[in-house]
Amino acid sequence: NNLFLKGKIFAKKFIVSDIFETHFPEYDKQLAFIKFKTAQEFFDIENKCNGFILNVKDPLHINKDIDLLDRVLDNEPYYMISWKERHKLLLEWLLIYDAPIKIVMIFISVIAIINIGSSLWLIFIDKIKNYAIMKAYGLSKRKISLIILIQGLYIGIIGVVLGALFSFFILYFENQYHFIKIPDDIYFTNYLPVSIELYNFIFFPMIALLAILILSIIPAYYSSKKDLFEKLKYE
Numbered sequence: 391n392n393l394f395l396k397g398k399i400f401a402k403k404f405i406v407s408d409i410f411e412t413h414f415p416e417y418d419k420q421l422a423f424i425k426f427k428t429a430q431e432f433f434d435i436e437n438k439c440n441g442f443i444l445n446v447k448d449p450l451h452i453n454k455d456i457d458l459l460d461r462v463l464d465n466e467p468y469y470m471i472s473w474k475e476r477h478k479l480l481l482e483w484l485l486i487y488d489a490p491i492k493i494v495m496i497f498i499s500v501i502a503i504i505n506i507g508s509s510l511w512l513i514f515i516d517k518i519k520n521y522a523i524m525k526a527y528g529l530s531k532r533k534i535s536l537i538i539l540i541q542g543l544y545i546g547i548i549g550v551v552l553g554a555l556f557s558f559f560i561l562y563f564e565n566q567y568h569f570i571k572i573p574d575d576i577y578f579t580n581y582l583p584v585s586i587e588l589y590n591f592i593f594f595p596m597i598a599l600l601a602i603l604i605l606s607i608i609p610a611y612y613s614s615k616k617d618l619f620e621k622l623k624y625e
Contacts (some may be wrong), residue, residue, distance in 0.1 A: 392577050402432055404424065411494075412579075413574040413579055413580040413597075414574070414578050414579070415574060415575050415578065416578065426439075429513075429545070441468055446450070449473065449557035450536070452473060452474060452582055453472070453474075454471040455469055456472055461593050469501070472594050477578070492590065506546075506549075506601070506602055506605055507605040507608070510542050510545070510602075510605050510606055510608075510609060512606070513541070513545075514538060514612070518581065518613075521537075521538075522611055531613065534613050535610035535611070535613055536610075538606060538609050538610040538613060539553075539603070539607065539610050541606075542602055542603065542606025542610075543603060543606065544608075545602070546598065546599050546602030546606075547599065547605070549598075549602075550595045550598050550599055550602075553598075554591050557591075558586070558591065561584045561586050562586065564581075564582060565584050566588065568580075568581035569580075569581075570582040596614050
């Protein structure tokens with residue numbers, strides 16, 4: 391490669407020993423690695439370097455590391471830039487899409503809750519004859535309502551557990567094998583990154599169970615107010 395340095399053009403022949411792809415276009419198209427000593431000789435900066443690339447354990451809280459380095463360097467004339475600042479436009483673009491995605495997820499959740507409520511009501515209508523027979527055998531309306539609530543919770547618990555397990559395995563396999571592909575020239579990665587957090591597997595299932603409990607109260611309340619014997623007249 392030719393290099394213009396100090397008013398002169400320098401050239402040095404290098405042998406490419408290996409090529410690898412990070413699926414990060416900014417690096418794949420612009421970076422080449424050579425020995426540090428060779429770079430010092432080539433750029434005529436013996437015992438010096440013009441920068442460092444540092445990896446941190448917690449990239450999401452990179453600002454803490456920036457502040458720590460700033461205190462350690464004690465305001466030395468060094469310029470520091472984090473990955474958040476380097477890809478500021480990409481992060482802003484993702485934040486713009488964050489609100490619409492959440493709105494879509496809210497609508498999906500509302501539709502799912504409506505479907506659950508409809509299913510519970512259909513189950514109640516389908517089994518109302520059985521509840522009437524229980525009433526005829528002397529079972530109180532309170533106990534019948536309790537049975538309906540327990541049935542609703544039983545269905546809800548099974549659905550929540552199966553849904554949580556299914557979600558966990560999908561996230562786990564995606565995290566391990568990256569089978570969901572996305573264009574790396576747009577998102578700077580060729581797979582969908584996921585994060586498995588215990589909070590999501592506790593909070594959202596509890597919200598789902600609460601919604602199912604509330605929806606189960608409706609048929610239970612209906613059964614306590616209506617005369618179930620009327621349903622046996624035409625049986």
